[in-house]
Amino acid sequence: MPSSGEARCSLGTVVVTGGGGGIGAAVSKFVARAGYAVIAVDIAPLGLDKLTADAKSEGLNICTVVGDTSEEQVNHDVFTAAADNGMLHGAVLCAGATIHKPFMETSLDNFMFTFRVNLLSTFLGLREAGLVLASQGKGGSLIAVSSINAMRPLPEQASYSAAKAGIESLVRSASEDLGPSRVRVNSLAPGGVNTPMNPIPDQRNTYAPHIALRRAAEPEDMCGTVEFLLSDKSRYITGATIVVDGGLMNHR
Numbered sequence: 001m002p003s004s005g006e007a008r009c010s011l012g013t014v015v016v017t018g019g020g021g022g023i024g025a026a027v028s029k030f031v032a033r034a035g036y037a038v039i040a041v042d043i044a045p046l047g048l049d050k051l052t053a054d055a056k057s058e059g060l061n062i063c064t065v066v067g068d069t070s071e072e073q074v075n076h077d078v079f080t081a082a083a084d085n086g087m088l089h090g091a092v093l094c095a096g097a098t099i100h101k102p103f104m105e106t107s108l109d110n111f112m113f114t115f116r117v118n119l120l121s122t123f124l125g126l127r128e129a130g131l132v133l134a135s136q137g138k139g140g141s142l143i144a145v146s147s148i149n150a151m152r153p154l155p156e157q158a159s160y161s162a163a164k165a166g167i168e169s170l171v172r173s174a175s176e177d178l179g180p181s182r183v184r185v186n187s188l189a190p191g192g193v194n195t196p197m198n199p200i201p202d203q204r205n206t207y208a209p210h211i212a213l214r215r216a217a218e219p220e221d222m223c224g225t226v227e228f229l230l231s232d233k234s235r236y237i238t239g240a241t242i243v244v245d246g247g248l249m250n251h252r
């Protein structure tokens, strides 16, 4: 498996998919600072290179893997490596992508692309991580990143929104099957976050008046909730969706 860095740590290993992206990179660094070893996976090497450089300059325990999380073998290899690396503690499944297309112009390829990247990647990540955590027998915490789009529609986002709604359903089902093994499974639903997924600053600003807190989120605004969900402080929370949107959903 292509990787850079070593990821060993007493709190255990956390796999972060989409680790080179806006939320994934922020989460990787935050979780590493909290004392976990991190394996960050992304299909795009550029963001991972930046993450590796940041980790090196801060002395953070992050290793990176270039891979497509919608591929079964990639998930198997990553989570097996995480277990071999010591103890897998959990995963934060951030890999995602959207396509802006009017519903009637959404092609089969568009639909399948958003389902592969968002829903299939999440299914494979939850399943492979669940297998490892259940076999370790020490519980764990899995977090899938959905979106408020799962609950509130936006124009030209039908396939993305449906995939995110599918993620929340998968999370509830997985939480049932993994609960007896003390593996908790939750989703985090951001609103508007300033990342490459929302590349146009003017569009970000148009949302601000519709957000109770009057600003879009920064990727770092997701990190406290991730840390909470990974930690024992959330030990009785599973099958839940935690909305982290500054109040945006109330206005949509």
Ligand SMILES: NC(=O)c1ccc[n+]([C@@H]2O[C@H](COP(=O)([O-])OP(=O)(O)OC[C@H]3O[C@@H](n4cnc5c(N)ncnc54)[C@H](O)[C@@H]3O)[C@@H](O)[C@H]2O)c1
Residues within 6 Å of the ligand: 017, 018, 019, 020, 021, 022, 023, 024, 041, 042, 043, 044, 047, 067, 068, 069, 070, 093, 094, 095, 096, 097, 117, 121, 145, 146, 147, 148, 189, 190, 191, 192, 193, 194, 195, 196, 197, 198
């Ligand atoms: N930015 C927002 O406003 C927002 C809102 C709600 C939910 N989200 C969700 O948050 C998550 C992170 O998004 P972000 O805002 O950081 O965007 P981003 O584009 O910065 O990050 C997404 C990352 O996923 C990676 N990726 C895409 N396809 C992949 C694949 N097949 N295999 C591995 N990696 C892949 C990309 O290379 C990218 O680095 C996504 O699931 C997104 O849907 C974002």
